């Protein structure tokens with residue numbers, strides 16, 4: 529006979545936070561990660577101009593949104609309620625190469641700042657999964673041309 533354990537959403541959320549805390553992941557680390565990552569993005573020769581064009585000098589709201597986003601992804605904080613897909617499909621001049629650069633920069637930021645080796649994998653797994661979804665929304669399946677050459681824009685991402 530198998531035993532089923534039924535947990536409430538609240539219990540699941542607490543478990544996620546306990547697991548993350550055991551890796552050293554809490555709000556203060558998410559704040560460090562986001563601040564460090566985007567300070568590197570801003571000076572990156574490929575990514576910097578793309579962000580500059582959209583965000584200009586108005587970085588504070590973007591950084592706050594990204595802290596809420598990562599707290600929701602990593603800690604199930606439920607603080608983010610934006611729409612990542614349209615925010616990216618409307619960007620001009622972004623290719624798969626930019627995503628590869630983004631992921632490299634994210635990994636090196638984690639290597640330099642993460643509170644534990646497990647935390648690096650924890651964030652990278654999630655970043656890679658979301659990057660895949662965004663690229664699918666923007667460019668379609670790798671190697672598959674959409675009928676009219678226009679990227680699929682209808683995907684949503686649950687965080």
Ligand code: HEM
Pocket residue numbers: 575578579582583590593594597609610611612615616619622623626627630654655656658659662
């Ligand atoms: C080529 C790689 C990427 C570029 C150039 C890029 C660029 C941008 C820019 C310019 C914005 C601001 C959009 C606006 O305010 O209208 C933005 C927002 C955002 N990005 Fe990215 N991004 C990239 C990859 C990613 C990845 C991999 C993730 C997640 C793992 C991500 C998550 C987000 C989120 C959550 C927002 C806020 C969307 C909103 O609620 O308005 N981005 N991104």
